Amino acid sequence: MIDKRIVFEIHRLRDMQFSIRKIAQTLNIDRGTVAKYIVDPVIVRKAGPARSSKLDPYRDFIKEMVDQYPKINAPVVLRQIQGKGFDGEITILREYLRLLKDRPKEAFIRFESQPGEQLQIDWGHFGSLTYEGSSRKLYALAVIESHSRMLYVAFTHSQKQETLHFCLVEAFRYFGGTPREIVVDNMLTAVTERVGSMIRFNGSFLEFLRIFGISPVACNIRAPHEKGKIENSIKYLRHNFWPLRTFTDLEDANHQVLAWLDTTANQRLHQTTGERPAYRFVKDALRPLPEPLPDFRETETLLVYKDFGVRFDANIYTVPPRLVGKTVTVKADGRTLSVYYKEKQVATHQRAWKKKQRVELPSHTEQVKKLKKKVFMDKQIMVFMSLGQEAVDYLEKLADASQPIKKTVDRLLILNDDYGTASLIYALKKALKHKLYGFGYIQNILYQEMTPEIRHLPVSLKDDQLNKIRLSQPNLAEYDAIALQKRKK
Numbered sequence: 001m002i003d004k005r006i007v008f009e010i011h012r013l014r015d016m017q018f019s020i021r022k023i024a025q026t027l028n029i030d031r032g033t034v035a036k037y038i039v040d041p042v043i044v045r046k047a048g049p050a051r052s053s054k055l056d057p058y059r060d061f062i063k064e065m066v067d068q069y070p071k072i073n074a075p076v077v078l079r080q081i082q083g084k085g086f087d088g089e090i091t092i093l094r095e096y097l098r099l100l101k102d103r104p105k106e107a108f109i110r111f112e113s114q115p116g117e118q119l120q121i122d123w124g125h126f127g128s129l130t131y132e133g134s135s136r137k138l139y140a141l142a143v144i145e146s147h148s149r150m151l152y153v154a155f156t157h158s159q160k161q162e163t164l165h166f167c168l169v170e171a172f173r174y175f176g177g178t179p180r181e182i183v184v185d186n187m188l189t190a191v192t193e194r195v196g197s198m199i200r201f202n203g204s205f206l207e208f209l210r211i212f213g214i215s216p217v218a219c220n221i222r223a224p225h226e227k228g229k230i231e232n233s234i235k236y237l238r239h240n241f242w243p244l245r246t247f248t249d250l251e252d253a254n255h256q257v258l259a260w261l262d263t264t265a266n267q268r269l270h271q272t273t274g275e276r277p278a279y280r281f282v283k284d285a286l287r288p289l290p291e292p293l294p295d296f297r298e299t300e301t302l303l304v305y306k307d308f309g310v311r312f313d314a315n316i317y318t319v320p321p322r323l324v325g326k327t328v329t330v331k332a333d334g335r336t337l338s339v340y341y342k343e344k345q346v347a348t349h350q351r352a353w354k355k356k357q358r359v360e361l362p363s364h365t366e367q368v369k370k371l372k373k374k375v376f377m378d379k380q381i382m383v384f385m386s387l388g389q390e391a392v393d394y395l396e397k398l399a400d401a402s403q404p405i406k407k408t409v410d411r412l413l414i415l416n417d418d419y420g421t422a423s424l425i426y427a428l429k430k431a432l433k434h435k436l437y438g439f440g441y442i443q444n445i446l447y448q449e450m451t452p453e454i455r456h457l458p459v460s461l462k463d464d465q466l467n468k469i470r471l472s473q474p475n476l477a478e479y480d481a482i483a484l485q486k487r488k489k
Contacts, residue, residue: 007041007198010034012215015206041198054088055096062093066100073097113146116285118217119175120144120183120230121168123159124237129247131354138253142233143171146183148281149270150175151233151261153241155253156334157353162298164189165208166333169296172212177286181215183227191218211294213287240264250334250353297331297338304328306402308364312337314355318364319347324402384409387421390428394437401437411439415446423450 006027013023020038024031055062058081065072065080074094078086081093126138136157141164143152152174154167164187172178184190193200199218209216219227241260247253266278273280302310304323309316312330319328319339329340332351339347349359385392398405416424427445431437 007037010037011041012201014038015201015203016210016215053092054086055092058084058086059096062096063100066097070101114285115147115282116145116177116179116287118146118181118183119171119179120146120227121171122185122227122230122234123187124234126155126238126242129157129250129253129353131249134353134355136250136353136355138250140234140237140257141167141171142230142237143168144230144233145175145179145277145281146229147285148275148277149229149233149273150277150281151265153237153257153261155250155257157250159187159189160298161189161202161204162296164205165296166298168208169293172289175281175286176283177288178212178214179286180213181217182209183217183219183230185219185227190216194218208296211290236265254334295331297333299332300330301327302330308368309358310339315352316358317347317349317352318358318360320364321368378406378409380413381406381409384413384416387416388425390425390432393432394428397432397435397437403438408439412442415443418452419446419450426450 006029009027010023013026018026020031020034024034027034061081061084062077065077074090074097077097078090078093121141121143124140124142126140128135128137130136139156139159141154141156143154144150152171154170156163156167168182186194188202190202190205191199192202201216201218205216241257241264245256247256266281267276269275270277270280300312302312304310304319304326306324307316308321308324309318310328310330312332317330317337317339319341323341323346326341328346331338331340335351337349337351338345339349347361347364349361352359381395385395395405395409398408412424415427419427423446424442427442427450430445431441
């Protein structure tokens with residue numbers, strides 16, 4: 001059975017698309033061994049039954065208490081584990097505590113990276129920003145080039161996978177290239193699982209790093225010295241940049257922090273190196289960015305609703321009305337949101353951070369008005385509007401409710417043939433009063449309260465279009481006015 005670190009290296013190299021032969025050559029082990037551990041990374045060697053102890057279930061908990069309080073004594077620990085179900089004697093506990101406290105103290109040696117070799121990254125939480133009553137959490141991703149202490153910071157409203165990738169690409173652009181490795185802590189967007197020394201990296205994160213040829217390095221739990229450079233940078237950001245500042249929005253926060261990086265953070269004399277990070281930084285040591293760069297914006301596939309809008313991140317963004325009912329792709333960064341249909345860009349909005357907003361483009365609203373105008377010029381709709389003001393009012397409400405106007409009007413005119421105009425107007429009035437917009441509501445009112453008229457069907461003609469001809473309802477008030485004029489004469 002091989003060491004767990006070798007098992008981890010096998011899977012890390014496999015994730016980087018190494019062949020079994022190449023992995024075996026790299027790690028100097030047998031190809032059969034590589035294949036076996038790719039199939040099953042946890043191969044347990046058969047052994048005789050181990051001697052168990054009542055203390056076994058509590059060993060990790062005890063170790064954590066000793067790490068946090070090195071001088072803690074046995075009676076205190078005993079009370080803690082008795083509360084969790086331990087029913088053994090204090091003797092075995094004293095023996096285990098003696099072993100823990102007699103461990104040799106680990107000495108930490110400061111590790112200095114070569115230029116362009118390593119970046120360290122970490123998130124920091126910086127309260128929230130308010131947008132006219134809507135609050136958004138504010139995070140900062142800090143990225144430091146380990147050799148020079150050159151720092152990059154990006155403020156975001158999210159710690160999602162896509163946000164991490166997008167910010168890292170912005171950091172690579174800022175530095176002018178990519179490192180050979182990135183040191184991360186145990187954030188879920190980088191490390192999904194770790195058992196002892198075996199680490200399973202997030203698949204999306206590995207795929208992202210593969211494009212740039214970067215190797216991930218995960219810090220051990222409770223080992224802050226392994227990423228001390230970036231942790232110190234977060235503290236420096238909190239105490240040097242953050243105090244007494246105000247921001248109008250996310251873009252303003254990023255604008256201010258970039259100015260601070262260029263004029264203060266990367267120009268100061270660093271306490272450890274004794275040099276200015278901007279002068280110590282060796283850009284040529286970094287590897288060049290691939291061209292073209294993949295698109296790492298936050299991406300979602302969304303349905304366009306009847307209000308010609310898509311729902312994204314607590315807001316509605318409009319698209320051309322011809323796309324109602326279709327599926328589009330939305331890509332967003334911290335500044336803009338773009339909409340694509342069949343890989344063609346159809347709309348671009350400034351991203352809104354205030355929640356529950358409808359973000360419209362005037363061109364989309366104008367297109368809707370033109371479409372409505374065309375609909376209202378249809379002959380059947382003109383006939384329906386001639387029935388009276390109630391019909392006109394109901395038609396407008398149908399349009400506002402994004403109902404299928406032409407289809408609904410055709411069916412309402414059939415109800416007019418069956419029940420008569422007076423009954424239809426009654427149903428329209430009642431539906432308007434109760435804000436019921438749609439054919440089904442009118443049909444139900446007429447079915448429950450009215451009786452269909454007995455009507456004799458006209459002669460059916462061969463041309464079906466002629467059978468569908470309807471005449472507009474005449475305005476009798478006009479005839480009354482003509483009659484009155486004749487009487488006056």
